[in-house]
Amino acid sequence: MSETSQMANENWIKRWGTDWVLEGCASCNGVFVLPPEKVSQRCPFCGQATLAQMDPSDDRPVYTQPPEMVVPFRAQEATLRQSVSQFAKSVWLAPTDLQANNLLGRLQPVYLPMWLVDAQVQGNWQAEMGFDYEIVSHREQYRNSNWETERVKETRVRWEPRLGRLNRAHHNQATPALEQQDEVEAKIGRFQTKEPKPFHPGDLTGAIVHLPNRPPDDAWNDAVLLLQTAVAQECRQASEADHTRGFKWSPSFSNQHWTQLLLPLYTSYYLDDDNQAQMVLVHGQTGKLRGVKRASLKRARRVAGIILAVAAVFLLITLVLLGLGFTVAEDALAWAGLVGVLTIGVGGTAVLPLLYAWYINNVASRE
Ligand SMILES: [Zn+2]
Structure with a gap:
């Protein structure tokens, strides 16, 4: 571990705002920031029976970059109750522990991470810009024993090559920070990240935070693709064009700065015949639920x-x-x-x- 990241890790608690504890799960490889009263419980993500306390200076990389924005929980309690009781009723011959009240009592708010990266982007670009224009033609038609003239409008696109040089700062490009992000969204639906609000330590009351397990280096490749799309759109707007195609650029990036965006998820579990925890995930915005179904043999x-x-x-x-x-x-x-x-x-x-x-x-x- 480099000296700078070690220093950063020593300061991490201050940045998160309160006396947090770090714990890791050996089963799903998750690293969690927990309030003291939630320490050493079951893994809130995979249900593994115990979590192990961690030291931020451990060899294993711990990404404690501070949260900057948060997508608030907004699923209504009535929706949560309904989703949970529907699920509990959906399994015939369910294990005795699979009951709506158990699931509701164990419902745990968990924030999932996304990376937010700022970067200074410089470079040359070229593209074809498309401009809409209308042509009007007249069509003769024989109708009701008369010739009638009809005006027909048609939109066409005029393409022109453009090029330019850009130098500007991009803020808060979001990319997944969790290896399991796609898997989670395939189960309960995508998170709506359009209107996040600035993070305050109070947002974490009663919640557990899943730290990123995807290194910024990995996420950066995704960020570059997303930045390219954003830059292409900006160049189109600057050219006052309606369309763009064949965008090419030779960018160089500097001053990357990484923070986190937190996404709202509820997790819960029930125990099957073998006392194994079976996980139930609930979308923190929509209340959509997906749980592992187990019947009792x-x-x-x-x-x-x-x-x-x-x-x-x-x-x-x-x-x-x-x-x-x-x-x-x-x-x-x-x-x-x-x-x-x-x-x-x-x-x-x-x-x-x-x-x-x-x-x-x-x-x-x-x-
Ligand atoms: Zn786990």
């Missing part, structure tokens, strides 16, 4: 047992009726056949709860 076996017991009673009745049919009352044989069919029908359904639990735990959970 124990409950499936119990239900199958009850069905088999009922089938056994029917089997007994069938045997008694058969006995009667061959000895005293011939009519009983017809009844024995009927109850026998019922026995097979009921007994056959005993596999359904087992099949369902197997399907949920092995097939549906992989989707």
